[in-house]
Amino acid sequence: MNTTLPLSRPSTLLRRHLLKLHRRFCVEPNPQPLTPPQDDEQKITQAVQLLLETPHPEWTSSQPLQSLLFSSPPLPPRFILKITRSLPSYRQAFDFFKHLRQNSPFLDTQVLSHSFQALLEQAGRGPDAASRLPELYRASKEWEVPLTVNAAALLIRYFGRLQMVDNSILVFDELDPSLKNTHVRNVLFDVLLRDGRVDSALNVLDEMLQPLSEIPPNDVTGDIVFYALTKAGRKGRALSDEEFIKLVLQFGKHSVFPKTNWLAQLVSSLCRRGKLIQAWDFLHELLTLGAPLESSLFNVLLSGLGRRGEIKRMNVVLAEMKEYDIRPDVVTLGILINQLCKLRRVDNAMEVFNKMCEGTESDGVSVGVDIVILNTLIDGLCKVGEQEEGLHFMERMKSTKGFVPNTVTYNCLIDGFCKVGEIERGIELFERMKEEGVSPNTITVNTLVDGMCRHGRINSALEFFRDMQGKGEKGNAVTYTTLITAFSNADNFGKVVDLFDEMLTSGCSADAVVYYSLISGFCRAGRMDDAGNVYSKLKAAGFHPDIVCYNSLISGFCKKRKIDKAYEIVKDMEEAGVKPDIVTFNTLIAYFCKVGDFTLALRVMKQMTREGFTPTVTTYGALIHGYCLNGKLDDARKIFDDMSSTAKIPPNTVIYNILIESMCKVNDVKVALSLMDDMKTKGVKPNTATYNAMLKGLKENHLLEEAFILMDSMIENNCRPNYVTMEILTGWLSTVGESEKLKSFVQGHKVSALTA
Template sequence: MSTKLFSRKQANLLWLLQQQQPFSSSPSLLLHISTISSITEEPPPLTKKKPNPNPEQQLLNLLQSSNDDDNWKENEQQLLKLLSSISPPRLPQVFRHWKTTTSKALNLLEWIQTNSPTSLPTSQSIVYQAICEIASREKDSHLKLYHIFQTSKSHNVDFASTLIHHFSRRGMIDECINVFNEIDPLLKNTHLCNILLDVLYKRNRFVEAKQVLDEMLQPESTFLPNDQTASIVFPVVLGKREESEEEEENEAWESGNEVEEIVGLVSKFCKHRVFPAALALTMLITKLGKSGHSENAWKLLHVVMDMGGTVEASSINSLLTGLGRENNFQKMCLLFSEMKEKGIKRDGKTFGIIIHHLCKSRRIDQALQLFEEMTKEKEDGDVTATPDIITYNTIIKGLCSVGRQEEGLVMLDSMRSQHGYAPNTVTYNALINGFCKAGEIEKSRELFDQMNEEGVPVDVITLNTLVDGMCKHGRISSALEFFRDMQRKGLEGNAITFTSLISAFCNVNNLSKAKNLFDEMLNSRCAPDFIVFHTLLNGFCRAGRLDDACSVASKMESAGFLLDVTSYNVLISAFCKKNRMDKVYEILKVMEKAGVQPDKVTYNTLIASLSKSGDFERVHKVLTRMTDEGLKPTVMTYGSLIHGYCKAGKLEEALKIFNLLDSTSKVPPNTVIYNILIDSLCKNKKVEDALTLMEDMKNKGVIPNVLTYNAMFKGLQDMNWLDKAFELMDNMNEQACNPDYVTMEILTEWLSSVGKTEKLKSFVQGYLDSVK
């Protein structure tokens, strides 16, 4: 083909396209051809006569030239002729390109329906859509759109979905609902309902949406839900609403009725063979589990399974997680078995969830059995599921938690060799913690060095584990040195690090070092927590450094921590020991002002201190207040009173209180109370009464200790009652009550002076035989 001929054909095609331009759908093609034409050797012939416009263009020209309806009505024959030559699907394009008003467009449509109905057999609804586009560009478009709808109804034309779309774009939701309600029920279908549902949910019109959905879900409904319905509804159930509704929606999940309604909704969908997609089902189950409704999540999953819906491992894993959170291991095992029965593939996460729960419950052997089942090679050479590094770490941590850290090392080797997983920070932290708890600090340090050699990041958990392990096993200096080394390398400690070190130095009474660490903590970016303050407060009180203790309490309050009853009790006890009762009463007033109620420990501390000083009048006031506040005296309360009266030489008062223990208070006396009374009776030469009291101990099942026997031996020595002493010595050996240096001192002095050394040797030999 010659270049000239090719060029001429291009030009002719360009001219044809230009004549079709009002209805052209390929402007890019037109541009492309015109570009090619511009570089051809020869322009198209200019002498060729242009053909007449096509019928659609002619009809559009006729309508555009008419200023009112009468003009085009005068040309009825021409209109009818043009309409008969236009393909019906092309007629809506004429209306779409006609620059007119809604009323004129409706008049033309009415005229066509009356005079040329054959032109509209398949295109009436599309013509109405075109007229809607005209109306949407006019003022009061919502009124005109609604007028179009009423006109379409009179001609039994269904274009409600288009009208609902137009109204929804303008936020006219009530009009959308009116359109839906006015449609002939026979014209309603699932597609239309889905459109309206989507509009209502997006505009937060949940009440109206529920009404539409309930109608669809009825067994006798003619417009049943489908997968599209589910894709609209379930995201809303999952809480994907407007942000303004988010708080209310979350509160609704706390309601049991709301949750039951959700499960019921899914059940209704399932009855129509419409099931939630795997992702939607998983998200529903996850949300139910997190809000404490695992029972309903269980129902939901089994509704889908029992009705034949497809359930994937992800949905079951979500339910297993929720059940594990509630420690419902029985249902976890049942669900795990159901997966196998129903042929649902159990993946690595499924096994991992069960293994995690078993390890958390310290059922390590069961976890190892499940791990073996997971990794056992099948006949086809494959495995049931491949464990990931999280599962390995779970097993290693579980082994270390029950003192089987050596097996944890074996699992580490397996992790490397069988699956090529390199241990991470979690792996090493678990192993280091296991060996630290076992007191194998050197092995923990070896693992730490190995961790560094392999380039595994060290975190604050690693630091705290080693520091705490060293502190608890008496290597406090090493712990502090290790901490300083980590600080130099850029790893700052946190409140847990400082607490371990401060507690350790307090325990060895090195309060200067503890205070220095506390001050360092205050000056660093690491804010002390309540435990740190309480630890240091307790340490200073135990050491009798009360000014420092008060300083810590003041800093504690300045840091925003309110002292609790335990902290106040520590201070009260310390000041009582120093007999600083004025300060004690001051603290009690501060407690009352802060709204902190004294507890049994507070009152017992006060009663013990006042009894010791012989202030029995105040003791009884405190005791009365204690009972008035509903706190019952304990054995410690009565023990303090009895000890105070005995110390003050008021033995009769002490015995009265003792006799009240069983009769009114129903608080059984313990060994301490018996010892106080027996010692006091013996010192007052009432040895027979002491022996009677010791017999009472035996009858009530209270076991005497070495202090009981020492008090009796001293009393019997003063009375020189050898036979009774020998009897008690035999009882002491029978009860395997080991003598102490006081026992041996009393008996050696007494028996040697009366020539009974053989009896003493026999007693000592009996003791030696009992400890073999």
């Protein structure tokens, strides 16, 4: 198994560094004007002051103002922009722009364009922006004032903010192609994507993403597009994984890559949908494009591969990471070790761990080992039954690495020993962790309680829990559920009721599993009053019984012949929207057959078929058993024949036993023997109950030779006699002087060959 960790290569790191420098110092599409020298700033301040001090109608006649604005050489456009921008109101800025237009013969067109840009800024910030901006845009075309790049961007952005996106598109469409640079397009993308117009944005973007595009995207383009497309709750349609991958790779060909968290969303989505190969191919293509990928992206892919158990592919990913100088971190190695442990390949996990600890600058990367990885390995060893090795590993890490075990460490070890029944070792570790100052928690208590209960030490489990309660550890619903289930299985329902009441009064919220366990236990024990009480509490607690819970109650009430109660449960089921299943129908059919109400039994059977359920061998068995109990053997035989011929359901041993026993009870031994022959023909194996019923019938009819043949058949079929068999045969064979044959039969020898 290849587990060598990657080592960085200077050439790739240098390439990435140069790429970052290129992006940092690339020319902005609309660089801000340089700060004017001090004397220039004074001219701007002086111009603004004159404009504010001089009434608007007197601007033209103000010699100082005219000289300053229309001096020779003329003021640069950026001066005019700053003057317009510095005026305190839109109205004053508009008047100033008109004043400049009136003197346009003396001004460069660019001067007007820059003043108009500042005028747009003033209008966009005002309360009347929605009416002023469209008017100004129309006026600019009438006045033949060309827009600057920044003015175009401002209009597009302002219209977008005002929810006038069609105006933003109109401005862009009517722009001179020379102005449709990357910056302007970025603003348009932002407006379109915020408004949910994904396809329109992609159409504009498509021209930029062409391989030889003269207007390539930049990092700002990427940030706008990928932020908008990955934002939760955004407007517009979602891109498919394939569309997103194509878009990322197109950007990548221009050395523009999404941020790591956006890429992680895409890789996670692919992995969740089982598209692991596609996720890997995508990352591989990004690597070939020179994307500066981080280990966290590969951690997502490794987790997905690990869940599928594809360890070989995980190794391939690690090798690729090494080739492209992507250093694994502690999470990377933790994922690999965790997945190996989950697959019970702890030896491979230990191999990875050892290489991680031994890594040097010459053969890999030494990654710091954390407590999570160490606990994962200890838990993995315990899960495969190597708890002793897990304990030794903990000791070795303490002495060589200064590892300080925590509560999780001890919980893993205690669980390992308890699982194999070494409860005393688990208790020893429990005492040891307290001596070392490691505090046990509820999981520690639950682990020991569960281990004791699983291995029959229920009273010890309860005693241990009581001791922990005295020390402040109250336990939780899991603790009580474990104890309740254990005492329920041991039919100690007094303890069950006490623990259940204690759990509710202690503030532990019982979950549905606790209620189901209690109801099942009470029904099994025939304590239907208690079962009904718990059922009422379950509903009061807001839980909804499942079909298994309903069936337990219906079966319990039927066994107690409380059919009215059973009907109440069926009614509750219907009101709760839970449909009866085949078990529900079979339970009711069996009840009606036992009490001899075959009309109702057949009616339930018809309803069952209407609900889409096919009668099973259990259904037919209930009918046959009912007919036999009520002495209707002919009807029982008819059902038996129908299930084989019409329903094509082969009878099982239980059904044969019911018929054989019933035939023997009416001394129809010949039919009973024929049924045993039929079993042999159909490959249905008889059991001890079959032979006991048949031997009892033969005894009643004094058919000794047939009994000997049957005893030989028991030996041939490895069907051991029980106390019922011996009770039938002992008195009979002793009376007729065949005690030797009985002795031979008990020893497992054939008896028909012996001389009487």
